[in-house]
Amino acid sequence: MNGVFGRKAGAVEGYRYSTALLNSAVVWSDETLDAFLSGPSKMLRGTRMTTSVLSEADRADILAYLKTLPAR
Numbered sequence: 001m002n003g004v005f006g007r008k009a010g011a012v013e014g015y016r017y018s019t020a021l022l023n024s025a026v027v028w029s030d031e032t033l034d035a036f037l038s039g040p041s042k043m044l045r046g047t048r049m050t051t052s053v054l055s056e057a058d059r060a061d062i063l064a065y066l067k068t069l070p071a072r
């Protein structure tokens with residue numbers, strides 16, 4: 001997740017993503033991360049991430065935490 005903000009989805013070298021992530025044009029931002037976390041497969045059909053975070057407050061906390069991570 002380091003440096004996730006502003007990065008294209010499915011772009012970390014060496015990770016084997018689903019074709020859903022590889023073929024998407026999503027760039028990770030507050031809006032796209034919030035949508036993905038609230039329902040990964042609703043946003044990107046075919047993604048292998050199945051965990052949803054249903055609480056809006058929890059998603060806000062997670063995004064705030066992700067912003068504390070070093071760029072890479």
Ligand code: HEM
Nearest residue numbers: 008009010011012016017018021046047048049050051062
């Ligand atoms: C708060 C916790 C989590 C956050 C913030 C998060 C966020 C993300 C993001 C942003 C991606 C896309 C990565 C990229 O484009 O480089 C991703 C992918 C993925 N996540 Fe999560 N995730 C979380 C929890 C989980 C959990 C608990 C699991 C599994 C039990 C999981 C499994 C995956 C998988 C398998 C992918 C790859 C999806 C694919 O290739 O289709 N994630 N996650």
